[in-house]
Amino acid sequence: MKTHSIEVNNLKIAYEDTVIIDSMNLKIPKGQITMIIGANGCGKSTLLKSIARILTPKKGEVLINGAAIKSQAPKEVAKIMAVLPQSPAVPSGLLVKELVAYGRFPYQSPMGGLKKHDIEIVDWAMEATGIYEFRERPVDALSGGQRQRAWIAMALAQETEILILDEPTTYLDMSHQLEILQLLQKLNKEQKRTIVMVLHELNNAAKFATHLVGMKKGKVIFEGRPIDVITKENLRALYGIEAQLQLDPTATYPICIDFSLHK
Amino acid sequence: MKNKTFLALGIALLLLLGIFLLSLLSGTYTLTLKEIFDTFLGKGTKMHHTVIFGLRLPRIISAVLVGASLSTAGCILQSITKNQLAEPGIIGLNAGAALAVVLLIASNSQNYYDALGTHTILLMPIVSILGAFGAALLIYGLSCRKGIAPNRLILVGIGVNAGINAVITLYQLNMSKGDYNQALTWISGSLWGSSWQFVYMAAPIISLLIGMTFYKSKVLDVIDLGDELATGLGVLMEKERRKFLMLAVGLAASATALAGNIAFLGLLGPHIAKRIVGPVHRRQIPLAILISAVIILLADTASRNLFAPLEIPVGITISVIGVPYFIYLMAREK
Numbered sequence: 001m002k003t004h005s006i007e008v009n010n011l012k013i014a015y016e017d018t019v020i021i022d023s024m025n026l027k028i029p030k031g032q033i034t035m036i037i038g039a040n041g042c043g044k045s046t047l048l049k050s051i052a053r054i055l056t057p058k059k060g061e062v063l064i065n066g067a068a069i070k071s072q073a074p075k076e077v078a079k080i081m082a083v084l085p086q087s088p089a090v091p092s093g094l095l096v097k098e099l100v101a102y103g104r105f106p107y108q109s110p111m112g113g114l115k116k117h118d119i120e121i122v123d124w125a126m127e128a129t130g131i132y133e134f135r136e137r138p139v140d141a142l143s144g145g146q147r148q149r150a151w152i153a154m155a156l157a158q159e160t161e162i163l164i165l166d167e168p169t170t171y172l173d174m175s176h177q178l179e180i181l182q183l184l185q186k187l188n189k190e191q192k193r194t195i196v197m198v199l200h201e202l203n204n205a206a207k208f209a210t211h212l213v214g215m216k217k218g219k220v221i222f223e224g225r226p227i228d229v230i231t232k233e234n235l236r237a238l239y240g241i242e243a244q245l246q247l248d249p250t251a252t253y254p255i256c257i258d259f260s261l262h263k
Numbered sequence: 264m265k266n267k268t269f270l271a272l273g274i275a276l277l278l279l280l281g282i283f284l285l286s287l288l289s290g291t292y293t294l295t296l297k298e299i300f301d302t303f304l305g306k307g308t309k310m311h312h313t314v315i316f317g318l319r320l321p322r323i324i325s326a327v328l329v330g331a332s333l334s335t336a337g338c339i340l341q342s343i344t345k346n347q348l349a350e351p352g353i354i355g356l357n358a359g360a361a362l363a364v365v366l367l368i369a370s371n372s373q374n375y376y377d378a379l380g381t382h383t384i385l386l387m388p389i390v391s392i393l394g395a396f397g398a399a400l401l402i403y404g405l406s407c408r409k410g411i412a413p414n415r416l417i418l419v420g421i422g423v424n425a426g427i428n429a430v431i432t433l434y435q436l437n438m439s440k441g442d443y444n445q446a447l448t449w450i451s452g453s454l455w456g457s458s459w460q461f462v463y464m465a466a467p468i469i470s471l472l473i474g475m476t477f478y479k480s481k482v483l484d485v486i487d488l489g490d491e492l493a494t495g496l497g498v499l500m501e502k503e504r505r506k507f508l509m510l511a512v513g514l515a516a517s518a519t520a521l522a523g524n525i526a527f528l529g530l531l532g533p534h535i536a537k538r539i540v541g542p543v544h545r546r547q548i549p550l551a552i553l554i555s556a557v558i559i560l561l562a563d564t565a566s567r568n569l570f571a572p573l574e575i576p577v578g579i580t581i582s583v584i585g586v587p588y589f590i591y592l593m594a595r596e597k
């Protein structure tokens with residue numbers, strides 16, 4: 001048993017000539033919820049995109065379960081790792097059940113239809129995310145929260161041990177944010193799925209992450225359990241803020257109750 | 264959804280059959296239904312036989328082939344460029360094919376009133392495919408900067424289209440009368456002069472290309488989700504986009520070889536089909552093919568008969584429907 005799902009070795013990523021990430025090393029633990037936090041433009045989305053094969057590194061490599069990602073067949077990687085980008089486009093008129101069924105793409109032959117197992121997984125994914133009742137509706141007719149759950153259902157239908165999400169709760173109200181995060185937490189606990197995501201809300205990250213990575217200017221400046229790494233010093237270094245922290249009633253995760261800009 | 268698809272396909276097929284009969288019946292020489300059936304059963308007169316098998320049937324089959332290939336090319340281009348308005352005419356593929364044909368005509372004639380030679384006619388399909396590939400290479404080369412940005416591809420395509428049309432006009436000015444007329448039917452799109460030779464040459468190519476597109480229709484579905492999701496699902500985007508572009512080029516070139524540059528047809532079929540059965544390609548493509556076939560056959564029947572004995576190029580008749588629809592789509596686009 002390896003303890004790391006994803007390993008990033010000496011990674012360098014650049015858009016044209018602008019270097020976003022330079023020689024980064026990171027290990028993402030298996031079976032945990034890893035959240036990446038950091039200020040706008042710190043390179044966290046870029047990191048996710050290079051793990052997801054959307055960006056090709058200038059240098060270095062990304063390993064999944066110990067094997068270099070670029071040496072594996074794209075469809076095989078798609079059976080291990082599902083990727084949900086930030087606000088993906090919805091083809092107009094596509095039904096929820098059709099969208100979720102697209103998640104079975106890596107398993108299907110070109111002309112073959114959905115097999116029994118495919119249909120079971122698609123139905124399960126829609127039930128697990130609570131969108132089964134909307135399955136006959138077009139995705140573009142759903143509300144923001146429902147749509148986000150439909151995308152997550154599609155990623156679940158991919159039946160992968162690793163789930164990568166870029167800001168899955170952006171544009172959602174507080175209760176819908178909580179709903180999505182609790183869903184992901186449940187998937188992590190019950191099915192031991194490794195979940196990696198970028199998140200902006202510090203308190204949600206502290207509450208739901210089991211492993212937290214703080215990024216600044218393309219570098220990892222801290223990582224570890226939220227209770228260990230959410231400190232005044234780290235937050236000052238990460239965001240340039242003076243935070244007032246306290247523990248939740250069960251003393252398992254820190255809460256930022258107020259903050260001001262660091263002078 | 265399944266039932267709705269079958270229903271839509273059934274209705275479109277019935278419509279196509281109806282227009283097929285109408286097209287067989289009508290023309291300068293009007294036939295009756297009974298005469299048609301008699302001729303099909305081998306009991307017709309020699310005259311009826313010539314009108315049906317020599318003139319109208321090859322023309323109708325050409326029209327259906329053109330409709331099928333342009334709408335399939337439209338489905339492909341709309342997905343790989345993520346642009347609702349993409350179709351082979353707008354981005355210059357048809358124009359590239361038309362330019363190559365015009366160059367061929369211009370280079371092969373010496374006398375002002377000469378008709379086209381036989382070898383020129385036989386070379387046309389090959390030359391038009393080369394022309395479409397040339398245009399595609401130009402568009403791809405100009406819009407490629409470490410991978411293809413879909414929007415750049417469309418904009419470059421529109422520019423290339425305008426450029427090629429300018430060159431065509433330049434050549435037209437220097438043409439002899441006979442050549443000019445021949446070239447004009449290619450530029451504005453016409454089914455005048457369809458023959459079995461063309462059908463025999465184009466039908467296998469078009470069927471093969473449509474078959475390949477249909478075989479890869481799931482990849483097109485996933486491409487609709489955007490580059491990031493498609494990559495995550497195991498699609499090598501750059502490679503697939505190139506492959507699909509080649510398929511679209513082949514289809515557009517075959518259609519242009521048959522009927523010249525017909526714009527908007529590749530837009531109308533896919534759109535109407537998408538509205539009825541949704542964006543899943545294994546349903547959209549067949550319905551789009553039928554709808555485009557219905558439109559072009561109807562337009563061609565009108566082109567032949569409205570101002571008979573004068574014939575309007577079918578491309579112009581289609582534009583009469585296509586332009587307002589295109590503007591309507593532009594207005595709806597956010």
